[in-house]
């Protein structure tokens with residue numbers, strides 16, 4: 001889990017909806033067995049299109065991605081999150097996400113902010129007009145700041161706490177080992193086992 | 196106020212209520228395949244942790260596996276490495292694994308039911324979004340990412356926040372020739388690819404009660420394409436009959452006890468859903484996709500839509516992109532779309548019933564010249580059963596390419612089966628995303644019946660057209 005408190009950086013406006021995880025990282029790059037080294041695979045099938053936002057020199061160094069609705073739908077591949085992080089993205093802003101992608105991103109400390117469509121459109125215009133415009137994602141104050149405006153957002157308090165402090169969720173669960181053992185002892189005996 | 200089925204299953208798996216409204220849920224079964232898992236095992240080892248319940252965990256090899264000759268080693272070195280790591284990791288932690296060549300091997304969502312491991316009321320997870328398939332048994336089954344896989348390996352639990360409930364009631368009966376695949380495509384076209392987001396969808400009504408277990412699996416499989424995390428169907432006599440024939444079922448009094456328990460697993464009459472959708476099955480006809488997400492589907496009787504047919508700038512822009520990618524012109528009759536390849540298989544439609552349906556269409560007919568029809572069984576067991584029933588001979592006579600090995604094949608395009616750039620397929624899988632079946636590939640999602648008829652006609656067709 002990457003710790004995250006406040007991040008400020010340039011943003012890439014990705015004016016597309018329904019960017020599924022097959023687009024974020026095509027499956028042929030998911031044969032790798034490591035968590036890192038996926039930067040070049042990010043949006044691999046779009047990267048040679050000069051019109052694609054990350055092909056434009058002025059957006060190449062972006063660390064915040066601003067996308068349309070339903071970003072990260074489809075496959076559960078966590079590679080999508082790792083590729084975004086390897087490329088350098090620390091946060092994504094979109095009106096809506098695929099459920100599994102969102103859970104994966106927050107497990108890895110990639111902050112996925114939900115803002116209304118109109119705010120996302122405003123941020124698209126801002127960052128298209130001024131690619132160097134600083135966009136701040138503040139997890140402590142739960143707000144995005146850019147172009148003199150402030151956009152509040154919400155996040156599950158438990159998840160926010162974990163990301164702010166870089167807490168390992170497995171370690172946190174294992175503190176309740178006794179509860180798990182007690183539950184296990186009371187399970188229905190006929191439940192199947194695999195071997 | 197009563198409870199929904201999803202709420203009942205959820206409540207019976209809460210190990211501990213969190214302070215911030217999240218629950219620690221016990222997981223009855225974790226399924227693994229060779230993609231999406233090596234990283235979980237690496238971190239588990241690095242943290243000095245172990246697998247808490249290898250006996251509630253099962254692995255299979257499906258995504259990378261060759262299908263032409265199962266003795267052939269996986270050509271792609273990285274794919275081979277994934278399979279090797281899967282074997283090493285399962286051996287190290289004592290997790291049973293169905294390797295390629297085992298009689299129980301196959302696509303993870305196909306073999307788990309065959310092995311009798313998916314039963315009503317269970318919680319089931321897998322590193323794969325189509326785990327929703329298993330909700331057909333009245334189990335709460337959902338896909339998770341690699342970090343959550345690691346969490347379940349180490350603790351057999353998952354912290355989760357309760358999800359909302361969506362009820363999809365399908366009244367009436369499906370007309371002859373209309374399948375669960377058509378039903379789910381019509382549903383997604385109606386509610387959109389985000390229609391079920393944040394929800395567990397429960398399918399109910401007369402049309403659902405009439406579906407076989409296999410058709411129910413097809414329906415629940417594509418729940419994730421409607422954006423939902425899980426799909427559910429309350430267990431009934433059809434479920435119990437399917438389970439009675441599976442290995443490892445309790446016998447005698449223990450079976451009766453399970454039955455009595457399973458019968459309680461239904462939404463109460465006064466349960467309240469967050470959202471409700473009602474469909475009329477009798478009004479449906481075969482559906483096919485035209486675009487690059489499963490919501491971009493129309494009846495086979497219909498035409499390719501124009502961007503202007505859609506409300507909202509985003510939908511119009513998406514339609515324009517999809518038309519360009521699919522190289523289709525608005526107004527073209529769906530039946531005029533010619534394909535190069537037909538793929539019958541995947542966790543959506545790679546079960547015996549799907550192969551039977553296709554064989555019914557192919558019997559006494561020939562696959563059209565220049566069309567490659569690839570049939571890949573969802574599991575080794577499906578392959579054996581098809582042989583026992585003589586389906587392999589029907590496929591051979593028709594000139595279809597019925598593969599020896601089971602796996603994801605051209606659905607994942609990770610093994611040797613993939614489309615070349617610009618090639619067009621009628622495919623029984625679940626996703627028509629850009630590049631899904633190979634870079635630059637074009638996919639039309641169809642039912643097994645439409646797939647078989649399309650193979651014969653050379654263009655999108657229903658059996659009635661032949």
Ligand code: SF4
Pocket residue numbers: 257258302303304323325541542543602603606607624625
């Ligand atoms: S058949 Fe396709 S959708 Fe199903 S598990 Fe395999 S790759 Fe995923």
